[in-house]
Amino acid sequence: MDRSKRSIQFDADSAVTRRRFGAIAGSAFAALAIGGAGDGTESQGPPGADGRIGARPRPGISTSISGTRTLDIGEPRDATIQIPANASGAPLPLLLLLHGAGGSGANLLRRLGGAAGDAGIAVLAPDSRRSSWDAIGGEFGPDVTFVNRALERVFETVAIDPSRVTVGGFSDGATYAVSLGLINGDLFSRVLAFSPGFVVDGPLQGRPRFFISHGTADPILPIDRCSRVIVARLRKRGYEVTFREFEGGHEVPAAIAREGMKWAG
Numbered sequence: 001m002d003r004s005k006r007s008i009q010f011d012a013d014s015a016v017t018r019r020r021f022g023a024i025a026g027s028a029f030a031a032l033a034i035g036g037a038g039d040g041t042e043s044q045g046p047p048g049a050d051g052r053i054g055a056r057p058r059p060g061i062s063t064s065i066s067g068t069r070t071l072d073i074g075e076p077r078d079a080t081i082q083i084p085a086n087a088s089g090a091p092l093p094l095l096l097l098l099h100g101a102g103g104s105g106a107n108l109l110r111r112l113g114g115a116a117g118d119a120g121i122a123v124l125a126p127d128s129r130r131s132s133w134d135a136i137g138g139e140f141g142p143d144v145t146f147v148n149r150a151l152e153r154v155f156e157t158v159a160i161d162p163s164r165v166t167v168g169g170f171s172d173g174a175t176y177a178v179s180l181g182l183i184n185g186d187l188f189s190r191v192l193a194f195s196p197g198f199v200v201d202g203p204l205q206g207r208p209r210f211f212i213s214h215g216t217a218d219p220i221l222p223i224d225r226c227s228r229v230i231v232a233r234l235r236k237r238g239y240e241v242t243f244r245e246f247e248g249g250h251e252v253p254a255a256i257a258r259e260g261m262k263w264a265g
Contacts, residue, residue, distance in 0.1 A: 048144030051135065051183040051202045055151035057094075057160040063087060064157050068113070070106075071153050077127035079150040080106045083158065084117045091161040092122040093265050094154065095192065096147065098169030098176050099125065101132035108170065115257040119265040121166075122158055126150045133176040135200040144180075166264040168192030170252060171221065174212075175200070178230065181208050192260050194252045196230060197221045210234055210241040211263045213256045215248035 068082040084092070095116060099108040105125030116123045126147055128134070134143040154160070167188045169177040174196035181191035182199065185206020193212045214227035221227075223245065231243045242263065246253055 046141060048134075048141050048148070049139065051140040051144055051180060051200075052205075053144065053148045053151065053180070053184045053187055055148050055155055056187065057091075057162040057165065058155050061155070061157070061159045063089060063092070063159045068109070071150055073149055073153060074127065074146060077104070077129065079124060079126035079146075079153075080109055081154055081158070082109055082113050082117065082123045082125070084120045084122060086117075086120055087122070089159070091159040093120070093164035093166065094158070094160045095121050095123045095261075095264055096151065096165070096167045096177075096188075097123050097125045098133065098167070098173030099128070100169070100171035100173050101136070103173075108173070112252070112257055112261070115254075115261040116264075118258070119261040121261060121265045122154075122160065124150055124154050132172045135176060135179060136172050138200075140200070140202070143176075147180075163189060164265070166190040166192055168194070168260070168264065170194040171197065171250065178210070178212075181210070190264055192264050193227075193230075194256070194260065195221055195227070195250060197226050199230060199233075207239065210239055211244075211260050212241060213244040213246065213252070213260065215251060216245055217248060218250045220250040 063083065066083050068080060071079045071081060073079060097108060097112065099105050105127050109123060109125040113123060129142045129146060134141045165188055167177045167181050168191065174193035175198055177191055178193050178196050179200035179202065181188045182204050183202040185208040188208050191208050191210045195214050195218060196212065212227050212231055214223045216223055231241050234241050244256055246256060
């Protein structure tokens with residue numbers, strides 16, 4: 001088969017998302033309509049409850065790791081880092097890559113890591129604490145705390161360009177990426193979302209750019225109820241959005257993956 005025509009499929013995500021989508025998508029779409037700008041105050045709830053990430057790239061760091069490895073900061077679900085083979089020692093762009101429901105960071109990285117490596121991007125792919133990301137069920141919490149911890153570890157060991165930090169993902173991971181990107185736009189300058197479902201509400205920070213893709217025949221997260229709604233509301237709020245619709249289902253065509261990674265780099 002021609003590799004350029006392959007699509008990346010994620011079957012584990014499908015059944016979970018289909019069951020949950022109808023129950024929560026309608027109210028969650030209201031987030032972009034009612035969300036306000038952040039006032040800089042800290043949440044009074046448990047750690048991670050406000051969706052805010054405190055980790056930041058550090059100056060003066062030399063990249064001390066190479067290849068692909070786990071961070072060894074969680075058991076049994078951990079986080080995986082991939083450093084591009086062509087890394088020169090200069091600060092790298094970083095993609096925080098979030099898997100779909102029922103998946104793992106390592107599995108998603110195996111599917112998309114080649115496109116990221118070709119684009120010269122370092123990728124951090126954490127695992128959600130449970131089968132999917134916490135805010136998909138209504139509120140942020142332990143997953144934000146774990147993502148923050150994983151980012152801190154990367155920022156301690158990898159030279160990262162603070163102007164080129166992206167959050168991205170597929171399906172539930174794309175929903176989480178869009179939501180975290182809006183809340184943490186002062187960290188993430190770009191958001192890469194393959195087939196997102198909706199937006200989880202939170203205080204808006206910064207002004208990230210968006211790359212969103214979605215299949216016109218997606219049976220899991222229908223494009224008319226998902227990305228087309230999200231894109232319209234982002235643009236109405238003044239966000240810059242690159243939107244790629246493609247003929248296909250709940251998947252990431254190889255060409256879309258390459259374009260997205262190049263855009264993120």
